Amino acid sequence: MTPLDYEYLRKLLKERSGLDLSADKQYLVESRLVPLARRWNLAGIPELVQRMKNGVEALTTEVVEAMTTNETFFFRDKIPFDHLKEAVLPALAQARASRRSLRIWCAASSTGQEPYSIAMCLKEASALFAGWRIEIVATDLSRAVLEKARAGLFSQFEVQRGLPIHLLVKYFTQQGELWQLNAEIRGMVQHRQLNLLQDISHLGTFDVIFCRNVLIYFDQDTKAGIFAKLVRMLEPDGVLALGAAESVVGITNVFKPYPDRRGLYQPNTTPVARAGAALHLLKAVASAAR
Amino acid sequence: MRTCLVVDDSSVIRKVARRILEGLDFQIMEAEDGEKALEVCKRGMPDAVLLDWNMPVMDGYEFLGNLRRMPGGDQPKVVFCTTENDVAHIARALHAGANEYIMKPFDRDIVTAKFQEVGLI
Numbered sequence: 174m175t176p177l178d179y180e181y182l183r184k185l186l187k188e189r190s191g192l193d194l195s196a197d198k199q200y201l202v203e204s205r206l207v208p209l210a211r212r213w214n215l216a217g218i219p220e221l222v223q224r225m226k227n228g229v230e231a232l233t234t235e236v237v238e239a240m241t242t243n244e245t246f247f248f249r250d251k252i253p254f255d256h257l258k259e260a261v262l263p264a265l266a267q268a269r270a271s272r273r274s275l276r277i278w279c280a281a282s283s284t285g286q287e288p289y290s291i292a293m294c295l296k297e298a299s300a301l302f303a304g305w306r307i308e309i310v311a312t313d314l315s316r317a318v319l320e321k322a323r324a325g326l327f328s329q330f331e332v333q334r335g336l337p338i339h340l341l342v343k344y345f346t347q348q349g350e351l352w353q354l355n356a357e358i359r360g361m362v363q364h365r366q367l368n369l370l371q372d373i374s375h376l377g378t379f380d381v382i383f384c385r386n387v388l389i390y391f392d393q394d395t396k397a398g399i400f401a402k403l404v405r406m407l408e409p410d411g412v413l414a415l416g417a418a419e420s421v422v423g424i425t426n427v428f429k430p431y432p433d434r435r436g437l438y439q440p441n442t443t444p445v446a447r448a449g450a451a452l453h454l455l456k457a458v459a460s461a462a463r
Numbered sequence: 464m465r466t467c468l469v470v471d472d473s474s475v476i477r478k479v480a481r482r483i484l485e486g487l488d489f490q491i492m493e494a495e496d497g498e499k500a501l502e503v504c505k506r507g508m509p510d511a512v513l514l515d516w517n518m519p520v521m522d523g524y525e526f527l528g529n530l531r532r533m534p535g536g537d538q539p540k541v542v543f544c545t546t547e548n549d550v551a552h553i554a555r556a557l558h559a560g561a562n563e564y565i566m567k568p569f570d571r572d573i574v575t576a577k578f579q580e581v582g583l584i
Contacts, residue, residue: 246572251579329548329566333573337580338564342553 174199174218181222182206182236189237190314191370191399193392205239238315242390245283246334248290253385253414256434257294261412265380266301268410274306278379278406280369281387282311285322285362286331289354291383292361293340310376312367319364325354369399373406380408386416393424398456400425404440413438465583466507468492470500470523471515471544476567480513480544483571487584497521501529508535511583513574514561516545516552524559531560540581544569 179199186192194202203218210221213232225233248254269275277295279288288311295307313319332341332352345352367373369387382403388396404427407413413428414437415421421428421438431437467489469480474495481491492509494500498521500512512530516523523543530536540562545552548566556564563577578584 246576330570330573333566333569333576335576335580338553338577339557342550342557347550 174203178219178222181226182240185225185233186237186240187392189233189370190241190368191391191395192240193390193395202240206236209235209239234316238317241314242386243283243315243318245286245386246331247286247336249287249335249385250417250436251335252417253383253436254290254294256431256437257291257381257414258298260431260434261381261437262294262298262301266298269305269380273304274308275302275381276308276310276377276379277381278376278383279309279311279362280367280382280384280403282313282319282322282364283315284318284331285311285325285364286327286335287311287383287385288322288362288364289325289358290335292358293344295361296344296358307361309362310379311362311364312376313364314366314368316366319366322362323359323364325359326351327354328352369402370395373402376406378406378408378411380411381414382407382411383414385414386419388419389416394456397425400427401451404428407440409440409442411440464488464490465511466490466492466509467511467513468494468500468503468509468539469513470494470497470518470526471513472496472518473515476515476544480574483574484513486571487575487578497523497526497529500526501533504530504533504536504539509539511578511581512539512541513544513565514541516543516547516556524555527556527559527561540578540583542577542581 179202182202183194186194206218206221210217213221215221215224225236265275277291279291282288288309292309295302311322328351332345341352344355344358346355384403388399400421403413412431417436427441428438429441431439467484469477469491471477472495477493484491492503494503496518514523514527527541541560542563542565543556543561544565544567546567553564562581565573565577575584
């Protein structure tokens with residue numbers, strides 16, 4: 174891969190997915206794109222880049238999808254889901270008692286383990302929400318991972334990474350080497366293709382947003398722009414869950430930490446924070462329009 | 464340091480499990496069948512047991528029943544680790560008092576996730 178090819182790919186990935194590749198990530202690009210080039214019967218990355226420059230959109234889409242990381246597992250990091258069960262859901266059950274509806278968004282849902290973990294948490298807490306309208310919206314950039322998520326079929330390795338055994342027995346059936354999540358839990362989740370860099374306001378407002386292990390791949394300005402979008406899509410008393418290695422500190426003040434629950438954040442409703450959010454949002458809109 | 468008793472008739476599996484669990488800061492004891500594992504438990508209850516199902520002399524299922532009937536035998540967290548990967552075996556194990564269940568083959572991530580799930584990490 175020539176330096177020019179690498180720069181072309183870096184720029185394109187930044188524009189299309191927000192992925193911020195540093196100058197030393199050629200090995201990562203090669204490891205992901207050489208197999209893709211082979212599938213397209215191309216000799217290597219220079220030929221692949223040339224086809225992209227010629228406007229083969231399907232190939233460009235596959236390149237973006239191949240470069241975005243899709244690692245996930247059930248109840249990843251465990252603690253955010255403990256917070257959800259112990260604090261967030263009981264608080265929302267009280268706060269939304271008259272409305273009797275709940276909207277949860279999983280903003281980088283990959284192959285489905287995270288939204289299905291949330292769905293199982295809600296099912297286990299069904300006594301709190303009997304007769305409620307519950308919506309779990311799962312979005313991802315990649316159509317391929319969404320397809321796998323919709324099928325709800327997982328390998329033995331996948332169901333063992335984080336899924337408590339009693340939930341496996343309760344909600345899955347064995348199909349040969351695979352495990353199929355039951356129709357009721359699958360039916361609780363709506364899967365949609367979505368790019369966080371584009372206008373996402375059509376999704377509406379949510380009571381809980383899980384946006385975990387995706388912002389780590391973005392630069393500071395992109396993160397600030399996405400936080401500004403998220404805060405507008407979250408109810409004033411809603412909750413944002415970030416990944417274990419992610420934080421709002423030093424990036425934005427539109428969110429503040431949720432008391433005593435590490436990794437959870439709430440909208441910061443002070444006038445200064447709201448003004449900051451508006452500014453970041455304008456920048457994000459301008460950047461998307463370029 | 465927490466202790467874990469690894470019970471498996473395969474010395475290779477015991478070695479692999481030891482390496483993973485020592486990396487998670489456990490002090491490891493080993494036994495090659497259920498009867499020898501019970502002897503270890505009589506001398507002192509471990510914090511955790513990683514338990515194979517099919518073994519000579521006394522299998523894992525029988526060991527678990529005996530362990531849970533011993534004084535203090537309700538304390539160790541027991542994680543089955545077996546090639547028996549069907550729902551019927553899993554349900555039997557949970558009914559007999561297993562806390563978690565690993566289907567072989569396994570790797571470090573799976574062991575870590577399961578030990579985390581039962582509060583050992």
